[in-house]
Amino acid sequence: xxxxxxxxxxxxxxxxxxxxxxxxxxxxxxxxxxxxxxxxxxxxxxxxxxxxxxxxxxxxxxxxxxxxxxxxxxxxxxxxxxxxxxxxxxxxxxxxxxxxxxxxxxxxxxxxxxxxxxxxxxxxxxxxxxxxxxxxxxxxxxxxxxxxxxxxxxxxxxxxxxxxxxxxxxxxxxxxxxxxxxxxxxxxxxxxxxxxxxxxxxxxxxxxxxxxxxxxxxxxxxxxxxxxxxxxxxxxxxxxxxxxxxxxxxxxxxxxxxxxxxxxxxxxxxxxxxxxxxxxxxxxx
Amino acid sequence: xxxxxxxxxxxxxxxxxxxxxxxxxxxxxxxxxxxxxxxxxxxxxxxxxxxxxxxxxxxxxxxxxxxxxxxxxxxxxxxxxxxxxxxxxxxxxxxxxxxxxxxxxxxxxxxxxxxxxxxxxxxxxxxxxxxxxxxxxxxxxxxxxxxxxxxxxxxxxxxxxxxxxxxxxxxxxxxxxxxxxxxxxxxxxxxxxxxxxxxxxxxxxxxxxxxxxxxxxxxxxxxxxxxxxxxxxxxxxxxx
Numbered sequence: 399x400x401x402x403x404x405x406x407x408x409x410x411x412x413x414x415x416x417x418x419x420x421x422x423x424x425x426x427x428x429x430x431x432x433x434x435x436x437x438x439x440x441x442x443x444x445x446x447x448x449x450x451x452x453x454x455x456x457x458x459x460x461x462x463x464x465x466x467x468x469x470x471x472x473x474x475x476x477x478x479x480x481x482x483x484x485x486x487x488x489x490x491x492x493x494x495x496x497x498x499x500x501x502x503x504x505x506x507x508x509x510x511x512x513x514x515x516x517x518x519x520x521x522x523x524x525x526x527x528x529x530x531x532x533x534x535x536x537x538x539x540x541x542x543x544x545x546x547x548x549x550x551x552x553x554x555x556x557x558x559x560x561x562x563x564x565x566x567x568x569x570x571x572x573x574x575x576x577x578x579x580x581x582x583x584x585x586x587x588x589x590x591x592x593x594x595x596x597x598x599x600x601x602x603x604x605x606x607x608x609x610x611x612x613x614x615x616x617x618x619x620x621x622x623x624x625x626x627x628x629x630x631x632x633x634x635x636x637x638x639x640x641x642x643x644x645x646x647x648x649x650x651x652x653x654x655x656x657x658x659x660x661x662x663x664x665x666x667x668x669x670x671x672x673x674x675x676x677x678x679x680x681x682x683x
Numbered sequence: 684x685x686x687x688x689x690x691x692x693x694x695x696x697x698x699x700x701x702x703x704x705x706x707x708x709x710x711x712x713x714x715x716x717x718x719x720x721x722x723x724x725x726x727x728x729x730x731x732x733x734x735x736x737x738x739x740x741x742x743x744x745x746x747x748x749x750x751x752x753x754x755x756x757x758x759x760x761x762x763x764x765x766x767x768x769x770x771x772x773x774x775x776x777x778x779x780x781x782x783x784x785x786x787x788x789x790x791x792x793x794x795x796x797x798x799x800x801x802x803x804x805x806x807x808x809x810x811x812x813x814x815x816x817x818x819x820x821x822x823x824x825x826x827x828x829x830x831x832x833x834x835x836x837x838x839x840x841x842x843x844x845x846x847x848x849x850x851x852x853x854x855x856x857x858x859x860x861x862x863x864x865x866x867x868x869x870x871x872x873x874x875x876x877x878x879x880x881x882x883x884x885x886x887x888x889x890x891x892x893x894x895x896x897x898x899x900x901x902x903x904x905x906x907x908x909x910x911x912x913x914x915x916x917x918x919x920x921x922x923x
């Protein structure tokens with residue numbers, strides 16, 4: 399029970415964190431009307447996850463380890479793209495508003511941007527969901543005695559992850575808008591750097607791309623990838639006990655470059671008034 | 684109105700709770716180390732034995748020139764672990780008390796896969812294997828896919844089974860299965876994974892009853908593309 403709880407808590411937390419960031423961002427930029435599409439994306443992804451897992455379990459579909467890893471790797475890199483775009487937006491917002499303006503700002507959310515957000519939440523649920531659901535179903539069917547407790551632990555893990563995600567979402571509302579953009583911008587950069595490294599790792603494992611150079615160090619003795627903490631660090635910040643040069647260069651370039659650009663570079667936003675209400679262009683319901 | 688500090692506290696608090704909850708899952712205690720080696724041709728050994736409830740650590744050393752992965756399949760709850768080439772990874776596993784077998788898949792996505800079968804001996808289970816002097820001997824010839832004992836039955840008590848793999852290429856094994864009324868067959872003992880031309884033996888203290896002599900090598904195991912039992916590599920045997 400504890401085992402399945404920890405697995406779903408970890409994977410669920412990544413989903414919850416991404417959804418909390420997306421919703422927090424939408425709420426603070428005056429785009430609450432986009433909550434519906436995002437939740438719809440999450441719901442459809444959850445249904446697809448359940449259906450796909452069911453098909454895999456009863457043997458209608460067959461997922462090779464390689465295909466699954468390739469899928470995870472590609473969706474991770476796509477998520478890095480959307481997250482990067484979000485950071486750039488946050489940077490612009492943070493630069494354009496007063497220091498302690500608490501109220502949200504209204505920012506036009508273009509159609510393409512909305513789809514990118516929905517896609518981000520959708521892919522997070524699918525990516526983390528299918529693997530976790532498969533793991534739960536296969537694990538539960540193996541030992542019938544503890545099957546119920548096993549599934550129960552898994553559901554509890556998702557529930558706790560959801561509560562944590564809600565806590566982050568609510569907590570983010572208490573931050574003044576400028577700090578919100580700064581904090582969530584840095585969280586997103588760290589998350590995206592991890593996804594970049596993990597995505598490359600998955601693609602290497604799937605043999606879709608060659609192994610990107612040697613592995614200069616091995617810290618498995620310090621923090622093993624087989625421990626819960628190691629796996630959590632892997633999921634959230636891209637920890638890898640023996641990364642390849644390609645992963646290392648990509649991770650640190652993105653992380654340091656991203657944080658430096660985000661915190662040091664001053665963006666001038668021409669023509670943007672301190673009260674960007676006038677920019678609200680999307681139809682409000 | 685709560686100020687910014689509360690937001691930070693809530694944010695930090697949520698993260699800390701998550702981390703702690705996850706980290707507390709680690710249990711201390713002694714683990715028994717079990718070595719697994721990955722080489723170009725696959726992973727060895729392909730059959731292992733553990734006790735129900737036991738804490739073990741699979742120490743997987745990758746001596747091949749490709750990265751390998753190991754994960755539980757068919758319901759075995761072991762998450763995927765990457766073992767980069769030249770590295771060793773310890774994979775701690777607490778054997779479930781109700782498990783009969785664990786199955787681990789050792790593979791590289793671009794290359795071969797080996798299925799490792801881990802027998803789980805239940806606590807206090809009756810062990811048939813004995814060191815007593817045998818009172819009867821049964822010689823069994825293993826071929827693809829037949830199982831030919833030199834006698835159809837043997838007297839109850841310690842029986843020595845000598846298995847000889849007479850096939851030129853395939854790996855075979857001899858498992859002595861005890862048939863029970865209304866229950867699944869019980870594996871009383873095995874001479875496992877005999878390479879072509881090799882022999883092996885085991886002495887089992889067997890009560891009277893109906894048995895089967897069978898090869899349990901499954902598809903994907905020991906380089907086999909078929910399930911030997913399903914291919915008819917099984918014969919009835921009686922202990923009187």
